[in-house]
Amino acid sequence: MPTPTKGPRLGGGPAHERLMLANLASSLFEHKRITTTVTKAKRLKPYAERLVTFAKRGDLASRRRVLGLISNKGIVHELFTDIAQAVENREGGYTRITKIGNRKGDNAPMAVIELVLEPVSAKQAVVAEATQAAAKAAPAAEEAPAEEAPAAEEAAATEEAPAAEEAATEEAAEVSADAEEAAEAPAAEEKDAK
Template identity: 80%
Template sequence: MPTPTKGPRLGGGPAHERLMLANLAAALFEHKRITTTETKAKRLRPYAERLITFAKRGDLASRRRVLALISNKGVVHELFTDIASAVEKRDGGYTRITKIGPRKGDNAPMAVIELVLEPVSPKQAVVAEAESAKKAAPAKAAPAEEAAPATEEAPAETVEEAPAEVEADAAEAPAEAAAADEAPAEAAAEEAAGEKEAK
């Protein structure tokens, strides 16, 4: 349970406060974003995120715990199917609070609280992939070492084809090496001629 905030309750009593938070959470899950006062938004955030965590578990016990708080079965179904699958790869931070300025009538500070349903940022996804690749690399290295002895006993046909390719590559290699040796020699000769002209 989140730590209780200091100061007065939102409603007249604790039961009223629980009902207000449940109604705000139901409206948030139904409409995906609601406008309310900053105080109510800050009190709603841990409450709603806890319910989303239950929805991500997805088992019957979690569904019953959420149904004990939110009585609307349609909203609970949407929470467990749509919202839980949208935030499946996100580890917390399911809501966002944006301050929008004072209310016209009583000058109360207002805020918009909304669900963060967009996918996790690419940077975080790359880091997660890199970590999973590191974990998978040692597992793949062991089977590759076991497979190496099997490749040494290759059929005779593949062994005969390999030297022919190596001979063709070896014939081309001296010609390329000679051309590479000539290029630096020509460049050095041009530099020497440029220095003589400069003097």
């Protein structure tokens, strides 16, 4: 016996349920947002996101697979060109469900399900831009040190020379100070002895 799908049943039978989900997804891709019941929106969310994932792949097999579920070629074309391009940097979460209250006639809880077509958060966009800049700078950085290596060695040598001279001068000053102290110490002892 096959495992039943998760979530509440929609429609009279499985075929009716598949057709309802395909029609809801088709309307969602066409209008970018639809108003429906909360139950239908929750069942539509994983279905629609899976179709968007196929559209992001963009190959012929994915297009044929989506065409097997949604028969309108115009909507499938829009899904694969416009929607897939709008969400290419997004890892998931292509839809958003917002509850809007109950329906007036039968008091059914209603929701708006919409495609999230805004760009990814500013922080992630900055990180992506920084990684691209680093990737571009890496080849330039590899070429530059090869040319600057002799110049860098010369600069380091010229910087080390004054530092070595200063160190030698300080050591000489310390040695002369120690020699003076050593010379003064016996003279002081001779005075104390007298």
